[in-house]
Amino acid sequence: MxxxxxxxxxxxxxxxxxxxxxxxxxxxxxxxxxxxxxxxxxxxxxxxxxxxxxxxxxxxxxxxxxxxxxxxxxxxxxxxxxxxxxxxxxxxxxxxxxxxxxxxxxxxxxxxxxxxxxxxxLDDTRWLYGAYFLVILMSYNLIKIKVNNAVQYEKTKFIVLNLFGLLLLAVGFMMLKELSGTTRIHLLRDYINLERLNYLTLSVTLCIIGLGINGALFPFYSWLPDLYSAMPATLSAHLSSITIKVGPIIMMKILYDGLGSMWFSEIEIDRVLVVLGGLSMLTGSLFAIYQRDIKKMIAYSTISQLGYIYLGMGLANSLGIQIAIYQIIAHTITKSAIYLSVSSIYEQAGTTIIEDLKGIGKEMPVTLMCFTMAALSMIGIPLLPGFINKWYMSLSAIANGSVVPVFIILISTILNATYYLPIIINGYYGKHNVSDKVFLSKAKPLKEVVPLIILVVMMVLLGIFSNEYFDINPVHYYF
Structure with a gap:
């Protein structure tokens, strides 16, 4: 099988x-x-x-x-x-x-x-590029179907920037083919010539920029916040939790399956990814703090969480790449739970303005509980996947003899708490919007929130049994 x-x-x-x-x-x-x-x-x-x-x-x-x-x-x-x-x-x-x-x-x-x-x-750059091109087109088709003309500018920005990214990626892949004579990713490292190191650096840089545009890597994420906040939360859940991970996944294939840690570090792309990943983490969270709409806040939070993936890749050791992949899995589950929680709130309350959600826990306790668990994971509360990710990423950085990423992770954690905790606290204890309202007045029937509950249970289990993940594969063949 x-x-x-x-x-x-x-x-x-x-x-x-x-x-x-x-x-x-x-x-x-x-x-x-x-x-x-x-x-x-x-x-x-x-x-x-x-x-x-x-x-x-x-x-x-x-x-x-x-x-x-x-x-x-x-x-x-x-x-x-x-x-x-x-x-x-x-x-x-x-x-x-x-x-x-x-x-x-x-x-x-x-x-x-x-x-x-x-x-x-896939292990071939030609097939990989073709499949990636079609993923971008299908994403745009989904956005066209479900996003109204009021955000036409955001839709246009999405397709223009991503087509530009595809162009850069095509040039990068062609340069790698000319450099190595092969399109098989795992054979790239065997044909790299030290005398053409600058050529290799340029080709990999083009690949990273091309993939970083769709993957919301700093500073290429300008298309994401307005578009994701304008889409229905169910579509945002698909795109934010799964589709947007394609860029980082292809990047991992090129950098680790293709180059391996030795060449990856030789051209110093690892340091670039640490810097850009750290900036994604910090700027995404800083912008999230000042949002009034919870969907836009979550969109900026997505940028921040993707930064952890790039930072893990940039650490360029076996623990770093393992935790980067773990972050992809954890963020896929957690971000889906958050977006579906927001979708549930919007469908019943008719608003996503944060100020109007005070006391929503009295009307929708199950939904807010699911949002709370996912948000606490994003913050990094122990036993949840967000904590596992931040803990092991810090250990990976220390193993490299660098404490700067640890401080970035710590600052990002504080920023995560700054914008998630007020929503949780006001949701349970805020009385601004619930005076004279009936308890459970906007609650969805249980059958409608079962998928949301399952996602939260999966998230908790992923944190509790994280050791099972690290036993799956030591990924030492990258190094």
Whole structure:
């Protein structure tokens, strides 16, 4: 099964997207979409269990695919989270779009995730670029379907900047091909010539800028906050928790699968990523503090949390890359829980203005509890994934003999608490908006928040059993 699991999942997602074109009823469209992701999660889990019995670190399939335990776990996480978001959306999607838009929306979502799945396992820059290009186009199609014309400028900025990023990435990939004579990522390091170090530095720099635009790396994230805050929270959950991770994942492939830590450090890209990742963490949080709309605050928080991924990559040791991948998994689950909590609040309260959410915990206790748990993880409360990430990233920095990243993490943690804790406290104890209101007056039925609760449980388990993750794969083949 390990040989066929990823291919089966890609096929399921592609076929499901095509079948949706002839499906008309809302419940059938969503049932098919959710079932497709559930089946893919099942096959990814079976593939992971089969892979663990082979006892190899990497498995190459044909000339373009590469499997390891971590990309199977990433794919499994993406499938489960997609399924839960669709489950949650079943009860609210009609509030955001007309039924005539269901087919193109869910079809684009399925096809986009087929290409994301492909990217996780690709080991060839030509195929990787093609799949990434299609992910960007599918993302834009989803945004067009669900974002109104009032934010046309933000939609235009998204596609223009990302097409520019794709152009830079194409040039970077072509330079790597000219330098090494191969498009196989894991063979790059074997053909690098010290005499062409400047050429290598330029090609990798172009790749990082090109991928950093879609991956919201400082200072290329200007397209994200206004656009994500304008979209329905369910779509923001898909894009913020999963799609935006594609850039950092491809970057990891180039820098670690391709160059390895020796060449990566030789051209000093590691220091650049530490600086840019740290600036993403700090500026994202600083801008988040001053937002009045909770959706825009969360959008800036996404930039900050992505900074942890880049910082982990820049630390350029085995613990750093492991914790960067752990952050991808943790942020996928946690950010989905936060966005769905906000979606639930908006659907019942009709507002996302922070000042108007004082006392919302009296009316929607389960929803605010889920938001609270996810926010506490973002802050870094012990046992939750956010704490695990910050703790091990600090250890990774200390192992490199540098304390500057530790101070950046500490400052970022304080900033995270600055904008999340007031919402939590005022949500439970604020009386500004709840005088003479009935307890549970805006609460959703339990069946509608079950996916949100499952996400929070997954998040807690990921923190408690984090040691299981670190035992999956030591990733020492990068180093």
């Amino acid at each position: 390990v040989y066929y699991g990823p291919f089966i999942c890609i096929l399921i997602l592609m076929l499901s997207g095509l079948i949706l074109l002839s499906t008309r009823r809302k419940w059938k469209i969503q049932l098919l979409s959710g079932s497709a992701f559930f089946l893919c999660a099942f096959f990814m889990w079976i593939s992971y269990r089969s892979f663990s019995k082979i006892q190899v670190e990497q498995l190459y399939l044909g000339h373009v695919f590469m499997l390891n335990a971590l990309n199977l776990v990433l794919a499994f996480t993406f499938m489960i989270v997609n399924m839960l978001i669709i489950w949650f959306s079943y009860y609210a999607i009609h509030k955001y779009m007309d039924e005539t838009a269901f087919n193109p929306y869910y079809g684009s979502l399925l096809v986009m995730n087929a290409f994301i799945t492909m990217i996780l396992f």
